[in-house]
Amino acid sequence: MVRARGLVVLTLAVFVAFACGGSTGGGSKGTIKIGSDLPVCTVGGQATQNGVKFAIDQKNAAGGVEGFTITFQGFDDCRQAAYSADAGVENVQKMLGDNKFLGMIGPYNSAVAKAEIPISSAQHFTMISPANTNPCLTKDLPDCSYHPQDLRKGNPNNYFRVVTTDDYQGPAMSIYAYNTLKFTKVGVLDDSTVFGVGIANTFETKFKALGGATLRKGYKKDQTSDFRVILGTFKTFGAQAIYVGGTDDQNICVPRAQMKAIGWTVPFLGGDGIETPDCINEAAGNEAGIYATSAGADATQVPSAASAISAFRAAFPGPNDFGGYTMQAYDASNALMAAIGRAIKDNNGNTPSREQVRAEMAKTTGFVGVVGTYDFDANGDTNLKIVSIYLTEQAADPSKTSGVCGSKTAKNVCFVWKTQFDFAKIS
Amino acid sequence: MRTARLGGLGVADLGFYILCAIAVVLLAIQAISSPADFLQILVFGLADGAIYALIALGYTMVYGIIELINFAHGDVFTLGAYVATTLIGFFAVSEDAFTTLNLVVLLLVFPAVMLIMGGINVTIERIAYRPLRNAPRLAPLITAIGMSFVLEGFMFLWHGPATVHVPNLLPHGPGFEGYLGFDCAVNSNNCVFIGFKDVFVLVAAAILVTLLALFINRSKLGKAMRATAQDRDASQLMGININRTIAATFFIGALLAGAGGMIWGLYFNTVSYNLGFRTGLIAFTSAVFGGIGNIPGAALGGMVIGLVAAFSDGYIGSKWTQVVIFGILIGVLVFRPTGLLGMRVPEK
Numbered sequence: 001m002v003r004a005r006g007l008v009v010l011t012l013a014v015f016v017a018f019a020c021g022g023s024t025g026g027g028s029k030g031t032i033k034i035g036s037d038l039p040v041c042t043v044g045g046q047a048t049q050n051g052v053k054f055a056i057d058q059k060n061a062a063g064g065v066e067g068f069t070i071t072f073q074g075f076d077d078c079r080q081a082a083y084s085a086d087a088g089v090e091n092v093q094k095m096l097g098d099n100k101f102l103g104m105i106g107p108y109n110s111a112v113a114k115a116e117i118p119i120s121s122a123q124h125f126t127m128i129s130p131a132n133t134n135p136c137l138t139k140d141l142p143d144c145s146y147h148p149q150d151l152r153k154g155n156p157n158n159y160f161r162v163v164t165t166d167d168y169q170g171p172a173m174s175i176y177a178y179n180t181l182k183f184t185k186v187g188v189l190d191d192s193t194v195f196g197v198g199i200a201n202t203f204e205t206k207f208k209a210l211g212g213a214t215l216r217k218g219y220k221k222d223q224t225s226d227f228r229v230i231l232g233t234f235k236t237f238g239a240q241a242i243y244v245g246g247t248d249d250q251n252i253c254v255p256r257a258q259m260k261a262i263g264w265t266v267p268f269l270g271g272d273g274i275e276t277p278d279c280i281n282e283a284a285g286n287e288a289g290i291y292a293t294s295a296g297a298d299a300t301q302v303p304s305a306a307s308a309i310s311a312f313r314a315a316f317p318g319p320n321d322f323g324g325y326t327m328q329a330y331d332a333s334n335a336l337m338a339a340i341g342r343a344i345k346d347n348n349g350n351t352p353s354r355e356q357v358r359a360e361m362a363k364t365t366g367f368v369g370v371v372g373t374y375d376f377d378a379n380g381d382t383n384l385k386i387v388s389i390y391l392t393e394q395a396a397d398p399s400k401t402s403g404v405c406g407s408k409t410a411k412n413v414c415f416v417w418k419t420q421f422d423f424a425k426i427s
Numbered sequence: 428m429r430t431a432r433l434g435g436l437g438v439a440d441l442g443f444y445i446l447c448a449i450a451v452v453l454l455a456i457q458a459i460s461s462p463a464d465f466l467q468i469l470v471f472g473l474a475d476g477a478i479y480a481l482i483a484l485g486y487t488m489v490y491g492i493i494e495l496i497n498f499a500h501g502d503v504f505t506l507g508a509y510v511a512t513t514l515i516g517f518f519a520v521s522e523d524a525f526t527t528l529n530l531v532v533l534l535l536v537f538p539a540v541m542l543i544m545g546g547i548n549v550t551i552e553r554i555a556y557r558p559l560r561n562a563p564r565l566a567p568l569i570t571a572i573g574m575s576f577v578l579e580g581f582m583f584l585w586h587g588p589a590t591v592h593v594p595n596l597l598p599h600g601p602g603f604e605g606y607l608g609f610d611c612a613v614n615s616n617n618c619v620f621i622g623f624k625d626v627f628v629l630v631a632a633a634i635l636v637t638l639l640a641l642f643i644n645r646s647k648l649g650k651a652m653r654a655t656a657q658d659r660d661a662s663q664l665m666g667i668n669i670n671r672t673i674a675a676t677f678f679i680g681a682l683l684a685g686a687g688g689m690i691w692g693l694y695f696n697t698v699s700y701n702l703g704f705r706t707g708l709i710a711f712t713s714a715v716f717g718g719i720g721n722i723p724g725a726a727l728g729g730m731v732i733g734l735v736a737a738f739s740d741g742y743i744g745s746k747w748t749q750v751v752i753f754g755i756l757i758g759v760l761v762f763r764p765t766g767l768l769g770m771r772v773p774e775k
């Protein structure tokens with residue numbers, strides 16, 4: 001129904017635009033399009049798109065941006081029920097082909113961003129991702145297989161993100177494990193992927209720097225299905241917990257299920273690759289005691305986001321309509337619309353160019369969103385370097401928890417927010 | 428059945444014995460330096476080995492009788508676990524405690540899965556191998572690989588790419604697990620864990636292998652299988668129904684693979700659609716290691732490869748385990764093509 005209401009508002013706005021015909025007065029001066037490119041086939045992607053739509057509907061209801069009405073069009077980068085960089089590229093090309101599009105929210109997956117940035121940067125097309133965490137997209141690090149300057153091909157930076165990067169996730173868990181959980185010995189397991197090895201390295205480095213000891217092991221998905229020997233080695237090492245670097249599609253949570261089979265009950269720690277329903281499914285029978293990080297603030301824990309969340313819940317009442325990145329998408333959309341508004345002023349109240357929007361976005365400082373106040377550095381990274389820590393728990397009402405829940409066997413086991421680390425304040 | 432020993436006690440055999448001796452010495456050093464670790468890996472390795480043995484038997488029986496490497500066999504094993512999960516799903520079993528219902532379900536589902544998988548494997552033989560019985564040997568090998576993809580594709584469509592949970596039916600938890608160890612009471616890190624499941628896997632595999640051995644050696648059909656393996660044409664002249672005998676071989680091989688799949692599922696509680704590819708190759712290596720076509724050899728080979736994999740996981744690193752196992756396959760083929768106990772294949 002709310003979507004219908006949004007549609008009515010949009011339709012009315014379009015009528016008004018036609019009626020006024022661009023004449024002077026309080027009417028709309030025209031339309032500007034904002035797109036989103038998200039894996040809408042997934043629960044997380046759909047919930048993120050809801051955040052974009054909500055922000056734009058709200059802005060239009062309040063009069064639009066500098067007299068312009070914003071039209072939203074959501075693109076889906078799913079192919080065969082999974083995100084696809086090819087589909088993402090196609091979507092960006094569609095947006096670039098329509099000069100009313102002045103910016104986009106997305107993508108959701110770092111691999112998609114890697115494919116899209118080279119195309120969008122040539123057109124100075126502003127992209128703001130609400131969910132990408134791969135540091136290589138914005139930082140020139142030696143471990144990266146690709147580098148930001150190569151993706152941008154000499155064009156000014158057009159890519160921004162409102163979440164922080166993986167290189168803060170590992171250290172956040174190190175600090176939590178060493179200082180809060182008081183662990184001094186941890187077994188570290190990686191899935192031999194770029195992401196898994198990278199995040200495990202950042203955990204290990206920080207944990208050792210704090211004074212802890214680690215034992216490192218790796219596996220490959222297509223070669224290992226019996227993890228008990230590796231787990232046994234960790235146990236003999238005296239590990240008080242296991243940190244895993246990897247993602248659920250590499251079976252990273254299968255060792256969790258097998259820990260029960262060898263009667264070993266220490267906590268299981270990891271990055272955002274395990275804060276997923278599939279991880280809970282893989283750990284079937286041993287879901288409790290999984291700690292995971294997420295590379296952003298949990299909006300449900302930020303007091304300033306409360307009113308926006310309750311307004312959102314009223315507009316999108318479904319149990320899965322709100323997700324971990326919905327408010328990030330909301331902030332990203334508002335930051336983009338603020339930049340568009342400034343660009344319109346720069347262009348004397350006329351429709352700005354894509355470069356004007358990009359330049360204004362790059363100048364964004366002190367943008368007050370509901371999750372926090374954002375600045376963006378020259379690479380497009382946010383100053384909000386917040387990492388949240390979640391723990392799996394039995395939830396009375398899975399639709400109201402802060403994190404995701406199991407989707408097959410343990411539907412009441414959910415990730416519940418515990419604490420957060422703000423690296424802008426730590427370092 | 429005649430045992431063909433290709434190589435005599437030559438340089439190659441000597442190399443084989445030297446390699447084995449080195450491996451044993453290295454393991455002994457580890458065993459002395461950290462006995463708890465060693466024993467723990469031994470327990471896991473034996474349990475894994477028992478499952479590999481069950482699969483390897485299917486490879487070796489089929490190879491022994493029609494000289495076909497049935498690459499789809501590993502996927503029959505995985506399908507067994509999938510079928511078991513589905514059948515168990517019809518009952519309200521408890522994963523928290525071992526109830527009477529669990530026992531009843533186990534006793535019902537085990538034979539059901541074995542029979543279903545037997546039926547499927549006989550169908551596979553009828554569709555993909557029998558029409559090619561007199562074709563060049565490469566043809567059924569290719570259809571076998573094709574069948575493997577068909578089965579994997581089917582399981583992918585059935586349950587998708589994510590891992591599938593198999594209910595934890597067997598007794599587990601406190602009361603059903605024990606610890607061995609030298610100073611276990613003092614240092615819990617030195618405890619060797621043995622669960623009911625580990626014992627269950629070994630006992631179940633031992634029972635199945637014993638039944639198979641009795642069947643092959645004592646029953647009339649077993650005798651027919653041995654005769655067919657030795658000389659197909661002569662057996663046919665003696666009035667043995669070759670098609671029926673070969674179908675029976677596939678049926679029995681799949682009974683064991685289905686049981687293996689279900690045991691794997693009950694043991695690890697997770698399976699994925701492509702599990703059979705790797706597990707099948709390892710079981711095939713076990714069959715070659717024991718001497719292809721040789722039934723006790725396959726059982727022994729499975730146990731040895733299970734142990735090798737576990738020790739490699741523990742002492743070398745799991746990323747190297749595949750290298751070690753297939754290195755052994757190459758080593759056996761080069762230095763001792765007849766395997767540990769000698770291969771038994773049809774006479775030409």
